[in-house]
Amino acid sequence: MSETGKFILGDKTVEMPVKHGSIGPAVADIAKLYSQTGMFTYDPGFTSTASCESKITYIDGDEGVLLHRGYPIEQLAEHGDFLETCYLLLYGELPTANQKADFDYRITRHTMIHEQMAKFFSGFRRDAHPMAVMVASVGALSAFYHDSTDISDPQQRVVATMRIIAKMPTMAAMAYKYNIGQPFIYPKNDLDYTSNFLRMCFAVPCEEYKVNPILSRALDRIFILHADHEQNASTSTVRLAGSSGANPFACIAAGIACLWGPAHGGANEAALKMLSEIGSVENIPKYIAKAKDKNDPFRLMGFGHRVYKNYDPRAKIMAKTCHEVLGELGIKDDPLLDVAVELERIALHDEYFVEKKLYPNIDFYSGITLKAMGFPVSMFTVLFALARTVGWIAQWKEMIEDPSQKIGRPRQLYTGAPKRDYVKMGSR
Numbered sequence: 470m471s472e473t474g475k476f477i478l479g480d481k482t483v484e485m486p487v488k489h490g491s492i493g494p495a496v497a498d499i500a501k502l503y504s505q506t507g508m509f510t511y512d513p514g515f516t517s518t519a520s521c522e523s524k525i526t527y528i529d530g531d532e533g534v535l536l537h538r539g540y541p542i543e544q545l546a547e548h549g550d551f552l553e554t555c556y557l558l559l560y561g562e563l564p565t566a567n568q569k570a571d572f573d574y575r576i577t578r579h580t581m582i583h584e585q586m587a588k589f590f591s592g593f594r595r596d597a598h599p600m601a602v603m604v605a606s607v608g609a610l611s612a613f614y615h616d617s618t619d620i621s622d623p624q625q626r627v628v629a630t631m632r633i634i635a636k637m638p639t640m641a642a643m644a645y646k647y648n649i650g651q652p653f654i655y656p657k658n659d660l661d662y663t664s665n666f667l668r669m670c671f672a673v674p675c676e677e678y679k680v681n682p683i684l685s686r687a688l689d690r691i692f693i694l695h696a697d698h699e700q701n702a703s704t705s706t707v708r709l710a711g712s713s714g715a716n717p718f719a720c721i722a723a724g725i726a727c728l729w730g731p732a733h734g735g736a737n738e739a740a741l742k743m744l745s746e747i748g749s750v751e752n753i754p755k756y757i758a759k760a761k762d763k764n765d766p767f768r769l770m771g772f773g774h775r776v777y778k779n780y781d782p783r784a785k786i787m788a789k790t791c792h793e794v795l796g797e798l799g800i801k802d803d804p805l806l807d808v809a810v811e812l813e814r815i816a817l818h819d820e821y822f823v824e825k826k827l828y829p830n831i832d833f834y835s836g837i838t839l840k841a842m843g844f845p846v847s848m849f850t851v852l853f854a855l856a857r858t859v860g861w862i863a864q865w866k867e868m869i870e871d872p873s874q875k876i877g878r879p880r881q882l883y884t885g886a887p888k889r890d891y892v893k894m895g896s897r
């Protein structure tokens with residue numbers, strides 16, 4: 470017999486089916502609530518709302534657990550590479566050696582972008598923020614790759630998926646090169662995904678570029694850590710855009726736009742700016758006091774998370790990666806790292822942060838790591854977008870393949886003026 474829960478709303482008692490997932494909290498299925506009671510639920514920010522059923526990523530925020538298709542993030546980051554995680558997110562299982570080789574080959578063969586797009590890039594101001602360039606140029610892919618925008622055709626969906634994962638590094642590197650006034654570097658197919666990206670960012674045509682394998686591995690791990698994160702704001706944006714039948718390139722562009730905000734992916738840029746602003750360990754107490762002051766809008770960037778009320782498991786791996794990268798580059802005295810380590814120590818013991826369960830999140834250490842690798846602050850969120858693209862597209866794919874999928878259409882609590890008659894200009 471199926472389980473139900475009872476809701477008592479005013480003088481009405483309604484029975485709602487309770488659905489259980491494989492792990493995690495059950496949900497009350499309220500789809501019929503309006504037809505039975507004439508009431509909607511009200512949940513701004515969706516703090517108690519499951520917007521879909523998904524088999525891709527599971528988070529236990531209280532325990533600090535993150536699983537992709539059941540596999541802990543720590544194990545994926547330690548043993549696999551980014552494209553393996555991509556395969557896993559898209560298809561549900563870890564690839565065999567042959568499947569992995571085939572997937573890598575297919576992605577690699579899609580890394581070039583339409584030559585006309587270089588002209589498209591040159592329409593931007595040189596000083597444009599690379600995220601602005603990414604929002605526009607990823608959206609523009611639908612203008613250049615019309616033959617993979619018909620979402621009702623499974624083959625076109627596969628091609629669009631491959632294209633978007635493969636072309637993101639090329640476009641991200643182009644956004645960077647354009648900004649600094651250097652020529653675009655074409656992808657090189659004998660390099661792995663992340664080494665190729667490093668080369669497209671940091672090589673110049675006049676000399677050979679040798680990829681540092683330790684940095685490449687570290688960046689690849691950073692990509693794994695950012696690959697997917699359940700129904701976060703940008704992923705929900707992609708799903709909502711996709712629910713209307715929009716093409717995948719347009720949906721990913723919408724996801725990039727959402728990611729840009731400082732409460733989401735923009736936090737890595739904001740966290741590094743904050744560490745620079747704090748400047749030295751002596752200034753930390755002043756900033757901690759600001760963060761705790763209710764009348765001050767300042768927040769410690771890189772701290773807190775909507776879902777994690779424990780240490781973000783990605784932040785732990787990120788901190789380790791950060792130390793590895795600084796070690797490899799021989800950076801012994803990075804004042805920003807000193808500030809970060811001390812800030813983390815203080816915040817983890819401060820009553821305000823402990824009580825509100827505000828732990829460092831992934832963005833806390835990623836900025837220091839990316840800066841040490843040579844990326845400017847403005848590229849941080851672009852790198853997040855590059856890696857999250859696979860999560861977005863996997864979630865989009867899952868939604869499109871779900872026969873019960875329908876357009877997302879939330880309702881509202883209307884608090885505006887009730888019906889009134891138009892007043893002519895002269896009588897106002």
Ligand code: CMC
Nearest residue numbers: 732733734736760768769770771772773774775825830832
């Ligand atoms: N510094 C100081 N106080 C904070 C912070 C912070 N970073 N984060 C939350 N709080 C306080 C907040 O003022 C509130 O206090 P009160 O209950 O007294 O009003 C309480 O903690 C709960 O905060 P909230 O804003 O209601 O929680 P939320 O779940 O809506 O917000 C968040 C989550 C990530 C937006 C927020 O913690 C934040 O703004 N953090 C800084 C930005 C950041 O690092 N974002 C990256 C998130 S991880 C990467 C990603 O997913 O994109």
